Amino acid sequence: MGSRLYGDLLELAATDVEDGGFAARILDGHGRDAPDSALALRFMGGVHRMVLEGRAPELARFYPSAGGKLGAGGDELWAAFATTLGRHADALRDLIDLRVQTNEVGRCAALIGGFLLVAQQTRRPLRILEIGAAAGLNLRWDRYRYEARGRTWGDSESLVRLCSFDGDIPALQTSAEVVDRRGCDLSPVDPTSEDGRITLHSYVWPDQLARIRHLRLALEVARRFPVPVDEEDAVAWLEQHSRTRREGMATIVFHSIVMQYLTPEDRTRARTLIEQAGARASPDAPFAWLRMEPSGDEAEVRLTLWPPGTDRLVARSGFHGDAVRWLA
Ligand SMILES: C[S@@+](CC[C@H](N)C(=O)[O-])C[C@H]1O[C@@H](n2cnc3c(N)ncnc32)[C@H](O)[C@@H]1O
Numbered sequence: 001m002g003s004r005l006y007g008d009l010l011e012l013a014a015t016d017v018e019d020g021g022f023a024a025r026i027l028d029g030h031g032r033d034a035p036d037s038a039l040a041l042r043f044m045g046g047v048h049r050m051v052l053e054g055r056a057p058e059l060a061r062f063y064p065s066a067g068g069k070l071g072a073g074g075d076e077l078w079a080a081f082a083t084t085l086g087r088h089a090d091a092l093r094d095l096i097d098l099r100v101q102t103n104e105v106g107r108c109a110a111l112i113g114g115f116l117l118v119a120q121q122t123r124r125p126l127r128i129l130e131i132g133a134a135a136g137l138n139l140r141w142d143r144y145r146y147e148a149r150g151r152t153w154g155d156s157e158s159l160v161r162l163c164s165f166d167g168d169i170p171a172l173q174t175s176a177e178v179v180d181r182r183g184c185d186l187s188p189v190d191p192t193s194e195d196g197r198i199t200l201h202s203y204v205w206p207d208q209l210a211r212i213r214h215l216r217l218a219l220e221v222a223r224r225f226p227v228p229v230d231e232e233d234a235v236a237w238l239e240q241h242s243r244t245r246r247e248g249m250a251t252i253v254f255h256s257i258v259m260q261y262l263t264p265e266d267r268t269r270a271r272t273l274i275e276q277a278g279a280r281a282s283p284d285a286p287f288a289w290l291r292m293e294p295s296g297d298e299a300e301v302r303l304t305l306w307p308p309g310t311d312r313l314v315a316r317s318g319f320h321g322d323a324v325r326w327l328a
Pocket of ligand 1: 099100101102103104105107131132133134135138184185186187232233234235255256257258261262
């Protein structure tokens with residue numbers, strides 16, 4: 001997925017597991033983890049945290065996110081990686097158990113078309129509710145600038161500029177106003193704290209500098225523009241928030257790359273709650289479900305809008321919101 005550094009390191013780590021090296025010790029017991037639990041990213045995220053906290057200076061030389069040299073590698077890279085694994089094996093075993101907390105603002109480029117379509121079709125201001133929001137960076141999608149082949153949407157002064165459109169583009173001439181926003185996460189990340197910033201950076205791949213730049217700038221937007229993210233499980237939170245109807249507003253429940261982390265029962269329960277909220281919608285209190293979730297080796301963005309409950313595939317993109325193709 002575009003990271004040469006992680007491609008190389010994961011190949012070498014896989015061999016190290018087979019050879020019974022430090023990687024085997026750290027990953028011991030995880031052989032049957034669900035593929036959707038992103039074990040490789042949890043492992044690499046733990047090591048990246050060590051680098052970002054200044055605890056692995058030998059490896060930092062190779063991590064561009066920490067000022068290291070892009071493209072440096074070979075035997076020296078693996079030696080530094082293995083040294084880090086050996087020195088921090090116990091801490092890494094603990095870090096691997098943490099949930100993946102990537103908060104990818106690039107995904108807003110894949111989602112914006114859905115938000116605008118709801119605004120266009122309902123002609124109502126928007127109330128947006130996000131489950132699995134991490135630090136809530138994507139709850140601020142309307143604070144970013146979108147650019148696609150001469151068309152633009154959003155504040156021309158915005159620090160975050162997203163232009164990863166490829167092929168047809170959404171109706172960027174549509175205006176939309178977000179009047180209410182809120183999210184939840186099992187473990188919300190505070191985008192204004194040092195620990196929160198390290199957590200979010202640790203799940204970005206260290207040689208993907210454009211993503212790191214977006215994250216840094218989105219964190220600045222978050223500092224200036226606070227948004228509540230409740231510490232709560234998605235299903236319990238939906239029980240409470242999807243039931244509240246707001247006349248005069250279009251309510252949108254949305255999520256991106258979250259469903260794989262819920263149990264199958266919770267996924268079903270979440271869907272049922274959303275569909276029940278949809279069934280209660282009316283022309284003056286419309287309800288929409290916008291989601292960007294994996295489908296094969298890319299992500300699909302789907303939108304259901306009540307009334308009447310029309311569901312459609314509106315876009316496809318890469319998992320981080322790259323190469324967005326608008327389909328609706
Ligand atoms: C891969 S991150 C995606 C974050 C964000 N949606 C984005 O696209 O940038 C998945 C998020 O879902 C959260 N999560 C996992 N299971 C959850 C649950 N049962 N309820 C609420 N949040 C959950 C995680 O803590 C994590 O922040």
